[in-house]
Amino acid sequence: MKHPQSVGLVAPQTVSFSEPLTLKSGARLPEFTLAYETYGQLNAARSNAVLVCHALSGNHHVAGYYDANDQKHSTGWWDNLIGPGKPLDTRRFFVVGVNNLGGCHGSTGPRSLNPATGKPYGADFPLVTVEDWILAQARLTDHLGIDAWAAVIGGSLGGMQALQWALAYPERIRHSMVIASTPRLSAQNIAFNEVARQAIMSDPDFNGGHFYEYDSNGRVLPKSGLRLARMVGHITYLSDDQMAEKFGRRMRHGKHHFNYDVEFEIESYLRHQGDKFAETFDANTYLLATKALDYFDPSFDYDGNLNAALARAKADFFVASFTTDWRFAPERSREIVYALLHNGRNVSYAEIDCDAGHDSFLLATPHYHAALSAYLEGILL
């Protein structure tokens, strides 16, 4: 019998790599740092390591908490998944969370100092792709002394990374767990990203991406654009049904006020989410993460043929989607499943009934966690 617990108090680590990294764009990062966290113990055979990849706004703080007195605000974003007795059981697995290159929580990104100028990179930070992230994560893998991951797991943009690991390093990943993801964005997905980017770039405080230098001089950060970007994002993370249930047409004060203050609860929710995000996230990181999403398409070099693109993969796969996810609908996950089956891969696929839309992948709904537990328990160490 399980007694799910937190991994407890955790602390981030960093590792710096001085060998340059050549990115897909051709740009070269002379050096870079990755922030990461680990939970559980690497076993003697080094066969129990699981990498957790984050999505658009996530980071390396996946589980546990930073402040025992303020667990509410300092707990990792996928804490319900990871810990003793949880689906990704830290009594059995050594779990690693990493902040991606270009991030804003400790890994080298637009806020970091550009060694060539001594100033923050800002807009000069090169665009990074999902492929580049996996290249950088491979350096971390080496650093940790891990030959092959027992599993790489991620939701949404994190799921793209789990898939890309299986393509870039077929020998270094035994199980790829791709959740609420897609093999490539649709035109509608790109359209929402483009609105977010235009919102950020048309914020006068964005200043072409060079806004850090001015911040200390009293200039403000481009919060207004980032806030809008997050608001539009949030609409796509929730399902129509869930919004109807959570907010419906419920009003703040029970009657119409005939002005532009908050009248409906949904307005209050969106403004709050936007404000909160704009305080903590970096606009340049948000921009480049949306581009990484847009660019990802393993079939691009195969004339759009996903079957051919996934032929390199050797891992076993767990793929999961959620019925009410309209950002990356179940159909998109099934494209991955069919292409993998075409290539004779072992694939477990779960299409989970959950009303929370795209964000379902972050919840601890019983069927979902049961499917994850069953799959993870079956991984041989």
Next chain:
Amino acid sequence: MKHPQSVGLVAPQTVSFSEPLTLKSGARLPEFTLAYETYGQLNAARSNAVLVCHALSGNHHVAGYYDANDQKHSTGWWDNLIGPGKPLDTRRFFVVGVNNLGGCHGSTGPRSLNPATGKPYGADFPLVTVEDWILAQARLTDHLGIDAWAAVIGGSLGGMQALQWALAYPERIRHSMVIASTPRLSAQNIAFNEVARQAIMSDPDFNGGHFYEYDSNGRVLPKSGLRLARMVGHITYLSDDQMAEKFGRRMRHGKHHFNYDVEFEIESYLRHQGDKFAETFDANTYLLATKALDYFDPSFDYDGNLNAALARAKADFFVASFTTDWRFAPERSREIVYALLHNGRNVSYAEIDCDAGHDSFLLATPHYHAALSAYLEGILL
């Protein structure tokens, strides 16, 4: 046999009303002007008049063209519907298009001079509701000497007006034609409107809604916010499938450029739509039209009971929805249909298979126009 033709060269008219109009909010407009157009001839019995109500960004220029040498850029927005031999046949019907109160194409709105100050209303223009629009349209109806409309027709927000006519003036409308509409916005609908409003209001050039005075002094209009609002709107007007078909992941230059210029065709489309709209539309009008959408809910005074709310209606109804419309999905139209049937109304309902999403109501697809023609031909004059 029909030979569909244009109504040809047309010109807008205006009518001013000097008796004050008390709005739903309690605010009073001391006087107001409505811009309108008419096509065809009012018959001797004055029984063949059809009012066309516009949606969020429409106006009174519904059919015909203003410039014979530039028909492409000067043709009315629903010209495919209206004309000799077209579904709304001007050989039989007298058709009226009207720009709503608060509009920016000739009717009194935020750009108009406030008689109290001698300056443009700007943000001081009162919020208007669908109910207020129908009050104002009733004045125009009187002015034209029309006792009862043979039909009132509209799509989207225009459909709400067609419905509201049947509730506000049950004796003055014989047929209400409600297309691609909804009895009230969902939380998700309100959420998209709120993003649009925040985009406009956070544009520094918006200046709290008082931006006209500054325009002549060289200050710019809040185009950046209006552009974003239109971009996000456009995503909701098209279907995911249609976007996939029209744009997919097609790139401008065939390869990734690793910068924030247009790379995918969908980005180019959205930017173009946003730019074009921001040049011609008014930000204050856009704001207040989104609020009119949010507020509309005939069931509000009936504890959410739509059956009770629609009991007043006496008209016959034509209701149509489109299978790929995810802004106002067929389910929303069916709510109207069920409530009308509950009240014993005659209702024709068409759920039309069309891949163009919400914008389907503007297209001349054969099944859709056949349904409109059949219904309109059946109207007794």
